[in-house]
Amino acid sequence: MALLQIAEPGMSAAPHQHRLAVGIDLGTTNSLVATVASGLTRVLPDDDGRMLLPSVVRYTDAGIVVGHAAQSAQTEDPCNTIVSVKRFMGRSLADVDASATPYALVDTPGMVSLDTRAGVRSPVEVSAEILRTLRDRAEASLGGDLVGAVITVPAYFDDAQRQATKDAARLAGLNVLRLLNEPTAAAIAYGLDRAAHGTFAIYDLGGGTFDISVLKLSQGMFEVLSTAGDAALGGDDFDHRIADWLRQQLALAAPSAGETRMMLARARSAKEALSSAPVTKIALTLDDGRSVSFDLSREQFELLTGDLVSRSMAPVRRALRDAGVAADEVDGVVMVGGSTRMPQVRAAVRKLFGQEPLTDLDPDQVVAIGAAIQADVLAGNKPAGEESWLLLDVCPLSLGLETMGGLVEKVIPRNSTIPAARAQEFTTYKDGQTAMAIHVVQGERELVSDCRSLARFELRGIPPMVAGAARIRITFQIDADGLLSVSAREQTSGVESHIEVKPSYGLSDAQIADMLIDAYGKADSDMAARMLREAQVEARRLVDATEAALAEDGHALLTNDEFVAIQAAMYALAEALEAGDDSTKLKLLSEALNAATTEFAGLRMNAGIRRALSGTRVSELQS
Amino acid sequence: MTITLSEAAARHVQKSLVKRGQGVGLRLAVKTSGCSGLAYAIEFADALQPEDIQFASHGVTLLVDPKSLPFLDGTELDFVREGLNEGFKFNNPNVKSACGCGESFGV
Ligand SMILES: Nc1ncnc2c1ncn2[C@@H]1O[C@H](COP(=O)(O)OP(=O)(O)O)[C@@H](O)[C@H]1O
Ligand SMILES: [Mg+2]
Helix, strand or coil: CCEEEEECCCCCCCCCCCCEEEEEEECCCEEEEEEEECCCEEEEECCCCCCEEEEEEECCCCEEEEEEEEHCCCCCCCCEEEECCHHHHCCCHHHCHHHHCCCEEECCCCCCCEEEEEEECCCCHHHHHHHHHHEEEEEEEEHCCCCCCEEEEECCHHHHHHHHHHHHHHHHHEEEEHHHEHHHHHHHHCCCHHHEEEEEEEEECCCCCCCEEEEEEEECEEEEEEEECCCCHHEEEHHHHHHHHHHHHHCCCCCCCCHHHHHHHHHHHHHHHHHHCCCCEEECCCCCCCCCEEEEHHHHHHHHHHHHHHHCCCHHHHHHHHHHHHHHHHCEEECCCHHHHHHHHHHHHHHCCCCCCCCCCCCCCCCHHHHHHHHHCCCCCCCCCCCCEEEECCCCEEEEEHHHHHHHEEEEECEEEEEEEEEEEECCCCCCCCEEEEEEECCCCEEHCCCCHHHHHHEEECCCCCCCCEEEEEEEEEEECCCCEEEEEECCCCCEEEEEECCCCCCCHHHHHHHHHHCCCCCHHHHHHHHHHHHHHHHHHHHHHHHHHHHHHHHHHHCCHHHHHHHHHHHHHHHHHCCCCCCHHHHHHHHHHHHHHHHHHHHHHHHHHHHHHCCCCCCHHCC | CEEEEEEEEEEHHHHHHHHHHCCCCEEEEEEECCCCEEEEEEEEECCCCCCCEEEEECCEEEEECCCCCCHHHEHHHHEECCCEEEEEECCCCCCEEECCCCCCCCC
16 A cells, blocks of 8 residues: 655645655665655565575577576686676776686776677676666566666765766666665665664675674664775685585586586575575586486585684674674664574674674565665655755875875765765975876875875866965765765965866775775884974975075075075985985984074065065054 | 544644744645546645635644535544655545545545
């Protein structure tokens, strides 16, 4: 039965004519489309009543096949049957493990491509086929054109991966209302926003990715406190363990591509069966005609995969630590993703959190349902006043700028809620400097060389001023989709420059994880390196300034002795700078030079004022 | 002739009217359209029309035009929560058939 809402006078929608919007879970393994129709949220099935669309695209001579039909051709035509294309989104060839795929990967600029029977295809195009299939399904089932879609992405997706997802949607003819983090969508689906307050953990183990998020709800407002994950951990890895075991049992040294695919397919069925049965049978027919069959028990399976389950616990602890929440302070744990059906996964989560995880909603559908609910709100189908819930996401790594000496100045710290805009003021370093190079970096380390470079641009046309006089305001803005833009503006002259950060390829989750582990492990040595760099920058600035001042006014304002004393202090510091890496020595010598030049600086200032006033009449000064 | 609101519906209408900042009541109507012929409309009312018939229920004024009234007589308007969604529901004794989605109906 439809649930109706109050409309403004004369504005009641005719039935079946509200704005059609859908939520799409574009998964590594499976994709789904859901919608809110007549006040009810439902996942839309295909003609055969199946909700899940395997994220598989096959290029054949007769055309493109997507979903189940493509999946069943995996064994016979592996090179033209693309599975888990999400792993390639926004990644360059260097980012992916080419040996782990049967595809002919092509090193195309920006993003890796796949050479298929239909020609070279980018991951964006392959993903667009999946999205187009879901769009067709939705339009056929809802009987109209979609006004837009909310598409979910893993919380860890970086700019390049998010941009690639948006591009795929555009290619599929979908208007993207919003990209939404998958765990956040799950929270919406569970209606966690309706509770009064609480802290929740979303544990999402899918086919190819693992995400954990800690969410805090207070006064009807949702805040993602932290996210962590592992992009190289999912149900696929469990399949591989069973396949490896099969290969050992069969003593198959080099299985053909077809045999590998078949073993993986059987392994997956066995794994899924073991979620509800204590033992399962695996039957195989090899290329040489041999037919074999094995029994695999749940116990054996748990032994083969125990380390995979424990591997997911490290990001969980990291996310809890980032959120400043103890495991027993979490009010609810939501299970998302098909792999959370495995009893050993539930057991491990139960043990870590000391409570029974939430599994009421179908773990496959949770994300699509949440996306549909948000799509409905964004499409304007909710009456005024009811769309007021606010969702806050976070950015997974700090964003900052390179400053002098290769140091990073963080502008938006990691786990800041987005959308976000932060500004910071910088200044020029040299007298008469008219341009400033702006280097945007991402990461937790103190040195630019240890972080990831996202973009570079220049602010030109700064009016010449003495060093330190220009006021350059740099604003970082992350939109609701997690995409970054940076602008710089010199405050006195108003000159401006702007860049949309679209990195040519993405940071892998593993890279993000490595960078985080690195940052934690190296905090001490980073601080020492930072102190040294700061001392070097300061010393260089002092030497340059003193040299310039001596050349300009030294002989006019100083006695010979004074001149020589300052020069000696300056040379001592310059020498220490050449020698390099003793920050204490640099600091001491900088202080000495500062002391030696204090009086000189006073004299110069007076001289400057005298010069400035020399053209002014006394009468004007007095008035 | 009578049309009523459930307490939950009245509470929600009153809250919505306050939030909106204006309005004399709620207008209920039946329009011809949809796959089963007729459809409900619920709108805020800013002014009384001369032919309007008024009902009062739990402190809320309901306005119905004479053409819609026969289809709505005896109806109770309820406000319910179903799973993740909430909204108004017509408990209408006149309805003989409804379309699958429930957005339109026949009498
Ligand atoms: N009953 C089950 N037991 C164990 N694993 C399952 C079960 N059902 C589905 N899966 C696994 O869930 C994974 C797909 O999960 P899904 O949430 O659809 O992934 P993704 O988000 O990566 O698209 C696959 O690895 C699949 O084998
Ligand atoms: Mg998923």
